[in-house]
Structure formats: structure tokens, C-alpha cells
Amino acid sequence: MSLEQAAQADTNPLADPEERPAPPAVFVIFGASGDLTSRKLMPAIERLALRRLLPPGFAVVGVARTEMTDDDFRERMKELVEKGGGGGPEVRHVWESFVGAFRYIAGAYDDPDTFERLKKVLAELDQERGTSENRLYYLATPPSTFPTVINGLHDHGLSTPSSQHAFARIVIEKPYGHDLQSALELDRVVHEAFDEKQVYRIDHYLGKETVQNVLALRFANATFEPVWNRRYIDHIQITVAESLGVEHRGTFYEQAGALRDIVQNHVMQVLAMTLMEPPVTFDADGIRDEKVKALKAVEILTPEKVKTQVVRAQYGRGWVGGAEVNGYREEEGVNPHSTTETYVAMKLKVDNWRWAGVPVYLRTGKRLPKRVTEVALQFNRVPHLPFHLKQVEDLEPDALVLRIQPDEGITLRFGAKVPGQAFRVRSVSMDFFYGAAFLEETPDAYERLLLDALIGDATLFIRSDEVQRAWRIVDPLLQAWEKDDVALAKYESGTWGPEEADQLIEADGRRWRRP
């Protein structure tokens, strides 16, 4: 691109097309004294600085209720990043020039003075640090404060870019609402202040390299896509398993449960990427349009079907990895009579040309035997096996498994002859580990997503209609459970879930994979 072309396209002619540096901007964190800021956001910012992806005209403003000076905030961020394994003497120069542009505003989110002071600090940074009137707001606060902060930004003219060259974007953490109705209400508040194009709803799962690899595998290879449909696939299993319990998040988890915490967001995103049609373009709307279309094809369960196609359960005591662990109701912050689900399994059908008749089985849970996220596509059996039954008794149907975490990679299970005089066929697995072919240090999910938001690439963020669609799928379950229509099953910690979940899939003549 020549200088003239770059000027017309408003791009930097010196920028390396393969690099994606952030533009000058102020990153404003609401909830700057909280856990997410110190554990995820600041380490991500540090890594972006170390990778030279932040320009000199970059500044951070922390906003929170806790009283702190600018220097306290700088020191605290530095300490917490170091505590998390970052910082240190070898990056001291970076921190020295970098934290000079850190500011802090102590104030309540419902106090107009907080926003007045924010406005003043932003203007100062534009003048002193050359941040070009660009703002990226990040809501790292409890969800209940989202409307207050958004209204505060709107009322003080901070939600609108100050010129056609500048941007004002907002990143909103999950959970985005606690049911369909509340998500719609939050959207109403958000859209009064921001256009949808300014809104970046974050699900850190989408920032994971291996989740993005689902798209690469499907749409960059001619091998897999032709068999990625009802003609060849018998059924799909998606598993998001954790070996941990609720740890110290008992109070939060009591309100959320597995359905809101994992299914409505992470599972729905992985499901959409598995089911979607090839996008015309690999840009934000190209991909998100197809994801929404895929989610629209997923059946909305009736109350009757919720009873027969969904299992909810809660973990009891048991053994995980050689350690005896408490049951959910014995966890800190959990009601001893709690009916919050820590496990969900369900069967969904997808009503479109590609997937009609291919059931999708989803399961997620805590205190399962190991941490694993995978998508398994089980192929149909061959139409005719020209072998004696005895020769193929060890043969399972072929399967393609996308392992998202850990041990990211692909496994293809197929039949092979057992060596020897007799003709016997047995299933074997061929494993590909991404880590063995690509040994690059991959960016952390937050690092990737923050950079995307600064650049203005919304591909890996969730659009309003996607959120709504995901809530529409899980809302009937919430309603049924509220009425206590569906029994809460129990499972022992360290097992793959309750018997009811096995019965759910076995009723169709299938069984859960052992990941």
C-alpha cells in the first residue's frame, strides 16, 4: 500500500500488515481495585507492552470505590502483576515508562463527580500523552453496577466519540444478564448510551487459540468440511468438564449454577462454532452472522422436553485425583440445602439442512474426573461391514475429536487391522497435538481480546443477537427449574456425572465418551 493509498484508507503506511499494534488510547477500567483487574487485565496489558503492541500514546485510568492515589495505584498494579509472575527487574524499564501514564480515580459509580473527574483526566491524558481522544472502557465490576456505570458515561458525554477519527468502546464482562429478560433490559440500557458497534461483550473462551482453531480446522481444510454434516455424522458430543469444585466462589455460584456460568456462554459459543455454516468473510459480522444463524436452528425446549432431555445434578462427596473432596452443599458460601446445579447434560436437536436428525449432547460439570473441553463428532457406521461379527467386535464407530483444552489438538479414531494371521479390526486413535507442531508462545485469552477491542476487531466478541439467542435456548430450563419441575440428581465427585445423564444418552442407543 502506497502512502497515498494508506492516507485514503486511514491506515499507517509503516504498519506491518502482519502485526496488529494498538492505536493510541486510554484504557479505562471500572473496578480497578478488583480481582479481575490484577489477575487478568493488568498482566494482559503488561504482556502487550512487552510485545511492543502498545503505542507510546497509551494510558490506563483505574476507577473504583477504594481510596488510592495515582502512585498507590501504580505501585499496587506493579506488585500484583509481579505476584502473578509478571514484572520483575528485567522489565523494569518498560514499567517505568509505562506506569507514568497510569491514573486513578476513587469514587462511587453513582456519583456524578466520579465521571466529571474522569472526563478531566481523559482530557489531560489526550494533551500530555497524545492518547488521541480514543477510549476503551472496561466493566470489571459486579453485573449489578453495569447500568449505573453505563448511564454515568452517557450522562457525561463519555460514551460518544469526540470526533470522527476517535473511538469510544465498551467491554462488558459476562454474565450478560441472568436470564433472557434481564439481558434484554441490559441491552436497552447499553444501547441508550452506545451503538452496538461500540459494544464488546467478552467471553474469554473465544480468546483461546484452540477455540479459534475450530474455525481454522473447519474452514481452512477441504478434508473435514465435506463430512461435517448429517450424511456422515451420527451425533455430536460437547463436553466442558472441570475437576475443581466451586472453590471460593460459593456465594457467586449459588446465584449462577452451571447453566448460567458455563452453558449460556462457553458451551453455546463452542456449539455455534461447531454447527455454523462457512462464513463468506472472516470478519466480525461474517462470523457472527453465521453463529447466530446456527443458534437460531437449535431447538427451544418445551417444558415437557426439559423434563426428558435435560439432566441437572449436584456433586456430593468423593475422590478426585487421589484427594477426598467435599460435596457441593458443604462448600464455603453454599446453602446446605442448595438446589443449584453443578452439572448439566442435555440433548438438543438442530433444525436445519446440515444437521437435521443429528442430536447434539452437551454436558458440563464441576468435580468431574478431569479438566477437559472437547467436541466429538461421531461418524455413522459403514453401511455394510463385510466382516464376521467376531472380527469387528472391538471396532467403535469412527470419531473426530477436537480437544480444546488441555492437550489441544485433534484425535481421529478409525479402524485398523490387528497384525497377525487372523483378520481382526480394532479402533485406533491418531493424535495430533497443536503443541508439538506450533511451539510458539500463544497469547493469553485476555491479551488477545484486549488488543482486538483496542484495534476495533469485534470478531471474537459476542453480538447482542447472539447473547439473546443463547438465552432463548437456556431460558426454558431456568423456568422449569424455578418451578422445581425437574428433579435434581446427585453424582459422586470424581465420576463423569449422574446415572440420569447416562440414561439420557443410552435411551438413544449411544453412550458418553470417556474423554
Added chain:
Amino acid sequence: MASALSGSGMSLQPSVDFDTIGSWEAENVTADQVQAALSGLRRHEERAAVRTSVLTLVIVVGSTEEASEHIDVVRHLGARHPSRTLVLVLSDEEDDEESRLDATVTVCAVERAGRQIAVEEVVLECRGPARFHLDSLVLPFALPDLPVAVWLSTSLPSRGDPLLEAVDRVVVDTRVVGYQPDALSRLSALSHRVAITDLSWWRLKPWRNLFAGLFEGHLYRPFLRDVHHLEVTGHAGPRHLFAGWVMSRLDLPRSVIHLGDAEHLSVKLVASHEGRRGRFAVERKGDERVIDASVEIDDGPSFQQKVQIGEAWPSRSLADALGHMGHNQTYEAALEAALGLLH
């Protein structure tokens, strides 16, 4: 050979953990015998049988000492680009009439994040006329369907070198060869024939990124339309490449560009926009691995940023560079423009 790699200004890297699974050595052998030995070593143990390679790397050196030093670099590389390495040692001690190959084959496992990655190393000492037909040695050892890169650490290939027919990419280092009077023009001619990876270009990346970053945003970008002065100091080769890059990207006339000799690269640009003068600089001032970037706009923002740069280990530059396999048009345009700076 210490001079070859240290001549690039790179420092020594801590040793990498690797485990020799098996090795084989023989004198006066054929390529077929070497291949059979390699297959035997891979069959011998399960760890070696499972391989995930991404390329074949060919290294051409002048002595067995050079071969050892380069293999050490490549073992670090194995932890990022699992590959088969073919080292061709061109012995010129005697002017043999008969071609002769002495071979050493090693299969080893490099430990990375708890996983062992199997890599293969084949060292062929070539004597006699075989030295002039290296393509015939590369082709049998190239892994099927994977790119073949040849690393020439101290020289540039001649135009008619048959080796170029057997490879997809040539890895060179302008910092090492840049002082040769015709190096840039030979490189430019070579780039029309085969894709080039220039390790200097990759080591310049922090400077390029940081310099480009100074012009991100609508406040600074307009300054690029009226550049009065660009000063680039550094070693011959890298400074030409950097200046050539800016010149080609901004269509700058030769008259505004000033080059000078210095140990570390520094860049200063002066430009104007709407009557205001802006000074933009990216400099490495001392031996500490820190680059300063600064912007000063008359009656406007003025600020500095410090950026740490990683150790200049040869394997790091090589690993970064090998991540990109096609022609690099930005580099080729920079090289072309750099030719205009020689006079």
C-alpha cells in the same frame, strides 16, 4: 566458526535440554545408506517414530566446528520448529577427484513443556565434485511436502548455484554480509528467484514496530506526509535496510535520508503538519537491551516510551524468521530501495 555467528552481533544462548535417542556414523557412504540408517534409528524407538515436523532445514558450512555450532543453534530451534536438519560440510582441505560422503546421523528429543519433540540431524561431509551438486544431496533428505530452507550464515549463493533449485527459502544475514560491496544487489537479484529470510530484518523488528507505532493515530499519522529529514545510524546492511524500508513505505526522496555508522541502530525523523514540527525517534543508547521511543510535537504532546528487546540469540531470530515462509514483499521493497542508498 565462532566468528560466523558472533559476527552477527548475537549472544550465546543457554543450552537446551535434549536427549540423544540414537546415532550412527560412517565414512565413505552413499545417500541411500544414510537414509536407511536414519529410518533404522527412527524405528528403533517409539519416541523417535512419532514426529511432527514442519520443515527441512539445510545448513551449508565450511568445517565440522562450524557444523557443531550451527547444530547447537538448531537444537534450540527444534523447540519451536520441529524439523529435520541437514548439515552439509564442504571440506576444501583436499581437492579430491572422487566424490565422497562421510555421515553422522543423530535422532534426539528436545524437551518442550513436558513433551518430547523428536528432531533429526544429518551431517554430511562432502568432498570432491559432490560439493558442486548439493541439490542432489538435499532432495533425498527433504521431508515430503514440507518447505526446505537453506541457512547460509556467512555467504550468499552465486546466481547459478544448483542448490537454489532444491530449496524454497534462503536464510541469510545482512548484518554479516552487508559490508561486502555487492551484497545488497546480489540479495536483491536472489529475491527475484527465491524467497529470502534475512535475520537482520527480523532483528530490526522491534525498531520497525516501535517506529511505526509512533505514527498510530490521527494526531501523528499526518506528519508522514511531510518528512524533512530521516537519519538512520547503525551497521552497514541493517541501517540500509531500515532506511530503505521507510523510504519505500513513504515514497521519500533520497535527499532527505542520512546514514551514519554506529554500534546500535538509531532512527530520527523530523516532519511537519499544519505548521507544527514533530520529532520522532527510536534509539538504543547503550548496551542495555532497551530501546527508547520518543515523540515531540511543537505545542503538542511529547512523551517517551521504553521497550525491552529480547536477547539476540541466533536461534530466536531464526525461529521468528522461519515462522513466515512466503515472499516478504515489504522486505523486498526495502531491499530494492536500499540499493538506491548505496551511492
